[in-house]
Amino acid sequence: QVQLVESGGGLVQAGGSLRLSCAASGRTFSRYTMGWFRQAPGKEREIVAAVSWSGGSTYYPDSVKGRATISRDNAKNTVTLQMNSLKPEDTAVYYCAADWGYGLNIRVEEYDYWGQGTQVTVSS
Numbered sequence: 001q002v003q004l005v006e007s008g009g010g011l012v013q014a015g016g017s018l019r020l021s022c023a024a025s026g027r028t029f030s031r032y033t034m035g036w037f038r039q040a041p042g043k044e045r046e047i048v049a050a051v052s053w054s055g056g057s058t059y060y061p062d063s064v065k066g067r068a069t070i071s072r073d074n075a076k077n078t079v080t081l082q083m084n085s086l087k088p089e090d091t092a093v094y095y096c097a098a099d100w101g102y103g104l105n106i107r108v109e110e111y112d113y114w115g116q117g118t119q120v121t122v123s124s
Contacts, residue, residue, distance in 0.1 A: 002026040002113050004096045009118030012086055018120060020081040022096030030054075030074040033099040035111060036081045038092035038120070047106045048094065049081055057104050064090075086122045093117040 008020040020036065035050040049070035050059040060068055064083070072079040079096060095118075097111035105111070 002029065002032065002098050004098060004113055004115035006094065006096045006115045006118040009094060009120045011121045011123060014086060014088055014122055014124050016086050016122075017082070017084045018086065020083070020094055020096075020118060020120070022079045022081075022115060024077040024079070024096075024098065026077070029077040029098075031100065031102075032113075033101060033104055034070075034072055034079040035097045035099065035106070036068075036070060036079075037095045037097055037108060037111075038090075039095070039117075040089075040092040043092075045095070045108050047108070050104055050106055051079065052104050053102050059104055059106050083120075086120075088122050088124045090120060090122050092120060094120050 003025040005023045036048040039045040051070045067085045069082040096115040098113040099111045
């Protein structure tokens with residue numbers, strides 16, 4: 001089992017940047033694919049980025065490709081999401097999630113553990 005705690009959300013102007021961090025508990029962190037998801041009011045939760053257990057493979061949807069970078073440090077049990085050129089439509093609660101196994105899964109239902117979320121608000 002793993003517990004996830006996000007940090008780094010806040011209010012930022014359009015065009016700005018944010019760095020979200022997720023700290024994981026447990027000794028098997030490196031066996032999890034890690035993902036960042038977001039959910040805006042009235043919308044379904046969607047993936048923002050995913051990184052494989054080794055950090056060697058990543059996934060970004062078109063909506064954030066070129067603006068987001070996910071990385072992980074298995075020695076420190078952390079995963080980070082750097083978001084640049086933020087847009088008002090990036091406003092959402094951002095969640096860190098862990099999926100047991102080595103596949104680079106991108107669907108919400110494939111993830112086993114979730115953090116409590118951190119609010120990101122981008123003002124125009």
